[in-house]
Amino acid sequence: MSVQPTEWEGVYSEGPWLLTRNLVPGAAVYGEGLVRSGNVEYRRWDANRSKLAAYLKRGGRVWPFSDSTHILYLGAGSGTTASHLSDLCPAGSIVAVELSPRVFRNLLALAERRKNLLPVLGDASRPDMYRSHVNAVDVIYQDVAQREQEEIFAKNLEFLRIGGFGLLMVKARSVDVSADPKAVYTAVRRGLGSRGLEILDLRSLDPFEADHAAIVVRKR
Numbered sequence: 101m102s103v104q105p106t107e108w109e110g111v112y113s114e115g116p117w118l119l120t121r122n123l124v125p126g127a128a129v130y131g132e133g134l135v136r137s138g139n140v141e142y143r144r145w146d147a148n149r150s151k152l153a154a155y156l157k158r159g160g161r162v163w164p165f166s167d168s169t170h171i172l173y174l175g176a177g178s179g180t181t182a183s184h185l186s187d188l189c190p191a192g193s194i195v196a197v198e199l200s201p202r203v204f205r206n207l208l209a210l211a212e213r214r215k216n217l218l219p220v221l222g223d224a225s226r227p228d229m230y231r232s233h234v235n236a237v238d239v240i241y242q243d244v245a246q247r248e249q250e251e252i253f254a255k256n257l258e259f260l261r262i263g264g265f266g267l268l269m270v271k272a273r274s275v276d277v278s279a280d281p282k283a284v285y286t287a288v289r290r291g292l293g294s295r296g297l298e299i300l301d302l303r304s305l306d307p308f309e310a311d312h313a314a315i316v317v318r319k320r
């Protein structure tokens with residue numbers, strides 16, 4: 101099967117697989133397959149491991165990433181998705197905030213070979229902890245799986261430039277374990293709208309991520 105460009109800048113496909121161009125040829129990050137085509141190496145982007153890939157697989161169309169996008173990533177974990185953003189934005193930057201020191205160690209190791217990835221050990225609900233590390237960004241990507249997901253996102257909007265995009269990965273069960281996930285997504289969407297954000301998309305990530313949705317907004 102041949103590697104083809106997709107409608108999303110920087111994302112390629114090979115049959116059913118999404119791919120990003122590997123910024124660190126020869127190195128896989130989470131056991132993903134490496135694919136060579138001509139002189140270029142790509143990494144398979146697993147929609148079961150990354151909610152951003154799941155968003156694309158579910159037909160997401162809002163794509164605010166280019167090679168020089170500056171991103172604030174809240175809840176970066178070990179860097180699975182952040183590594184693909186690092187592939188996508190080689191001339192940009194990803195400030196990756198992570199709360200857990202144990203997970204943060206993996207992020208640090210990843211950043212040694214990816215110079216556009218800037219890990220910060222910190223609490224996304226306390227932007228004062230990392231304000232000095234963040235300039236205005238084009239995109240905020242959040243995936244914290246916390247009860248206060250909407251409030252955490254709102255607290256970080258100060259870093260987003262006017263016209264910039266926010267992608268909030270909502271875990272319904274973290275907000276309310278007994279509520280219908282659709283009701284949770286609707287409430288978060290309404291809350292973001294009432295904060296003056298333009299709502300561009302709300303998309304369930306089932307079956308890649310059960311009871312999760314992606315909400316995409318733009319700052320006016």
Ligand SMILES: C[S@@+](CC[C@H](N)C(=O)[O-])C[C@H]1O[C@@H](n2cnc3c(N)ncnc32)[C@H](O)[C@@H]1O
Pocket residue numbers: 149150151174175176177178179180181182197198199200203222223224225243244245246
């Ligand atoms: C679902 S995992 C992230 C997976 C990652 N986004 C990916 O796609 O590769 C959620 C992460 O958010 C982190 N987290 C939870 N609360 C946080 C907070 N208040 N500030 C920063 N990180 C937080 C957790 O430690 C965990 O690593």
